[in-house]
Amino acid sequence: MEIREEIKKSIEDALKKIKVKKYPEILLERPKEREHGDFSTNIAFSLTKELKKPPQEIAKRLVKRLEVCPKIIEKVEEAKGFINFFLTEELLFENLIQILKREKNYGRSEIGKGERIQIEMVSVNPTGPLHVGHGRGAAFADTLANILEVMGYQVEREYYINDIGTQMENLGKSLRVRYLELLGEKVQFPEHGYQGEYLIEMARRLKDREGDKHRKEKIEFFIQYASSDIIEGIRKDLKDFGIRIDTWKRESDFHKEGKVKEVLKNLKKKGYLYEREGALWFRSSQFGDEKDRVIKKKDGSLTYLASDIAYHEDKFKRNFDHLIDIWGADHHGYVERIRAAVSALGYSKETLDIILYQLVKLSRSGKPVAMSTRRGEFVTLREVMDEIGKDTSRFFFCMRASNSQLDFDLELAKKESPENPVYYVEYAHARISSIFKKAKEKKTPKDPDKSGPTGQVKRKKIQEIDLKLLHTPEEKSILRLLLLFPDVVASCARSYQVHSIPNYLMELASEFHSFYNKHRVLSEEENLIQARLALVEGVRIVLYNGLKLLGIEAPEKM
RNA sequence: GCGCCUGUAGCUCAGUCUGGAUAGAGCAUCGGAUUUCUAAUCCGACGGUCGCAGGUUCGAAUCCUGCCGGGCGCGCCA
Secondary structure, three states: OHHHHHHHHHHHHHHHHOOOOOOOOOOEEEEOOHHHHOOOHHHHHHHHHOOOOHHHHHHHHHHOOOOOOOOEEEEEEEEEEEEEEEHHHHHHHHHHHHHHHHHHHHOOOEEEEOOEEEEEEEOOOOOOOOOOHHHHHHHHHHHHHHHHHHHOOOOEEEEEEEOOHHHHHHHHHHHHHHHHHOOOOOOOOOOOOOOOOHHHHHHHHHHHHHHHOOHHHHHHHHHHHHHHHHHHHHHHHHHOOOOOOOEEEEHHHHHOOOOHHHHHHHHHHOOEEEEEOOOEOOHHHHHHHOOEEEEEEOOOOHHHHHHHHHHHHHHHHHOOOOEEEEEEEHHHHHHHHHHHHHHHHOHHHHHEEEEEEEEEEHHHHHHEEEEOOOOOOOOEHHHHHHHHHHHHHHHHHHHHOOOOOOEEEHHHHHOOOOOOHHHHHHHHHHHHHHHHHHHHHHHHOOOOOOOHHHHHHOOOOHHHHOOHOOOOHHHHHHHHHHHHHHHHHHHHHOOOOOOOOHHHHHHHHHHHHHHHHHOOOOOOOHHHHHHHHHHHHHHHHHHHHHHHHHHOOOOOOO
């Protein structure tokens, strides 16, 4: 990152020298072709209009005036109007040393400056177990949170529980019916009831434990029983899926504490509420929403919007620097009304970002798996975890951009074959660990420092290792890729995306496997062994750090 | 009907924000590689009118408009 800044600055200096004052932001991209260098800029193209010269000419003039630090840049060239920069070996070696020194901290940065970010994640209604789609949201949110933490933000992960309202009523009614059915009564199933198998099982557990003593119990009992049972299940699912939740907020608390009433009063005072057709409306259309929204129904009960507004106001009052809501795409109709509410309450829209993730299309060996929440037919996160495993599932969930649908083939994910990218990355890590194990065995008692695992590489004083011995194309490729890792993480943090991490790891694993096939680490030549051990240790550290961001274990052997 | 997301190789997708070099991977298919650190690996080949049509531009997968296909949502359900 410092390197990019350094190059940018030198370009700016050169621009000044040729007396160009106005220019767009200088973009450094990573060229597709190796011959085009490590970084390149198209700045000359953007100046053609102003200077009325062809890009080649502008680029040539710039190159002539460019003064770059020779420790970083070995060569600068003009090619078809582009300016290409080639990094020095020295820099690549220095970076490897940094990786070995910083280990788990390689890739970290202080860009976040300790700013506080609150992430609202998962927040599924406790009316049933988490399903695959929620798993994607959870894996995505958790990974993004990890990335932001590594970038120096203080992240608070929060789950908001809608534990009251119509849906809870329906849940309670449904459980009651299932319970009474088990006691042999014939009862009409509620119209909007939850038909899932899990409620029948829940009823059975209740009956097995406590018999028929709840036969005459009021609906509140069943709501209470069902929701706490489900919430416990959700907590356990998330925990086993490696998702950390720092704070659990309950909708009912906002009511109890009078915060919902308070926020309504506030909105009313500002003139953003009005009555029509017996209901109370929020004037959200005034803030960019398509239409106004009901906030209190004709029957006097409040909609979820009311408490959601109170919840968001509560977030603002807790003084976070940024707020991020991560929702399933099926909630996108909700985005504008929440943003409207934020504006209406007088808070900055910029502080709140709402990220939507698209749904998961589940299949098995290419055949789609039908899902319907209404009929209670869905594949739960628990089932996926049991069948596929936490790590593989998390990798798949984070592999695709969040705003495109995710195809998830259960059979493919389960396969331990080349079709499955997860093993490919893990295998690279395991192979490296295995090299170190071997190296340790080779160690002779007379000369314990000659070769060995990480500890030995470090003890031997990294500076003494002759990294210049790493000169093959495969080794160079790896060194260049390692240099990119901090950039990849930073770019994820900027764009609130995570899929570049798995993609990067696959690329790094691929470069490593190529190297491994062509060259031997534990060769005859002691200095070369040391240099290569340092190199693969660098790869191992980066693979480890990347997998860690995804919440995945890095296996020592497979 | 309206709104959001999406359409790139046989399949799954990067690349689109910030327009640039012959459009990249993986899988599948075909052909090869291991007496040596894990073959869950490697090397090579094949494969694309970037949904379609216009427009802007020296230059468009990328920006604009229209159309077509897929997903999701659409006033007192969440």
